[in-house]
Amino acid sequence: MNRLVLGIFLACLIIVMMFFSYNKNPSSQGNFAQKRESMVQDQIIRRGITDPRVLAALRRVERHEFVPAEARDIAYADHPLSIGYEQTISQPYIVAYMTQAAQLGGEEKVLEIGTGSGYQAAVLAEIVKEVYTVEIVEPLAQSARERVKQLGYKNIFVKHGDGYRGWKEHAPFDVIIVTAAPDEVPEELVRQLKVGGRMVIPLGSVYQELYVIRKTDTGMEKQSLLPVRFVPMVGEGKE
Numbered sequence: 095m096n097r098l099v100l101g102i103f104l105a106c107l108i109i110v111m112m113f114f115s116y117n118k119n120p121s122s123q124g125n126f127a128q129k130r131e132s133m134v135q136d137q138i139i140r141r142g143i144t145d146p147r148v149l150a151a152l153r154r155v156e157r158h159e160f161v162p163a164e165a166r167d168i169a170y171a172d173h174p175l176s177i178g179y180e181q182t183i184s185q186p187y188i189v190a191y192m193t194q195a196a197q198l199g200g201e202e203k204v205l206e207i208g209t210g211s212g213y214q215a216a217v218l219a220e221i222v223k224e225v226y227t228v229e230i231v232e233p234l235a236q237s238a239r240e241r242v243k244q245l246g247y248k249n250i251f252v253k254h255g256d257g258y259r260g261w262k263e264h265a266p267f268d269v270i271i272v273t274a275a276p277d278e279v280p281e282e283l284v285r286q287l288k289v290g291g292r293m294v295i296p297l298g299s300v301y302q303e304l305y306v307i308r309k310t311d312t313g314m315e316k317q318s319l320l321p322v323r324f325v326p327m328v329g330e331g332k333e
């Protein structure tokens with residue numbers, strides 16, 4: 095009898111301790127899930143993103159895993175965040191917007207230029223078959239590679255290199271997403287895009303605009319989407 099009472103007492107104690115440790119920790123998974131859902135509702139759906147695949151991907155990817163430890167609590171805020179080396183993880187809305195603009199069906203092989211934290215790559219990887227991503231800052235490429243591996247993504251491939259050169263060995267790509275801004279469309283990237291493929295790319299320096307470019311048999315169709323602000327695309331392609 096005494097044992098039974100002791101057992102019940104201990105079980106209650108454990109439940110109470112779990113309850114308090116959960117509530118004391120503002121960074122608990124439950125809290126992040128809630129913030130992620132609010133982000134999708136207030137920043138993404140409210141601004142007109144409708145592609146169900148994009149919304150599902152934003153609901154799944156744990157953005158707090160892609161920001162520095164001290165920024166985890168503001169990972170779902172409505173702005174870009176610093177990830178070191180003077181680089182940023184893009185605002186959630188811009189990630190959603192660019193992903194929707196790529197018009198993904200699910201079977202694509204995608205090239206991303208500017209891996210940064212790996213967040214955009216993870217969002218893409220939730221939707222498409224394979225994501226190849228190139229980052230010019232070696233420590234960022236390295237940490238993004240480790241991060242996506244740890245999070246279990248088997249269809250993201252990270253390369254340290256200059257994005258102006260693309261990733262020839264895996265070309266041609268169905269879609270190319272560039273997340274740093276060059277002044278002009280890099281020719282080599284157009285070469286590595288399939289005919290009928292789409293490139294989503296910010297262009298410009300002081301004033302930048304986001305474009306979607308469709309490669310045709312005869313050239314390119316270029317459509318301007320919205321004004322944006324990305325870090326400049328550096329590297330050898332730039333004079």
Ligand code: SAH
Nearest residue numbers: 183208210211213214230257274327328329
């Ligand atoms: N997509 C990232 C954010 C991009 S920030 C994310 O989801 O977190 C832009 C990134 O482009 C930076 O990490 C910067 O180092 C990188 N970059 C700039 N010029 C580049 C180039 N020529 N080739 C590859 N990466 C480049």
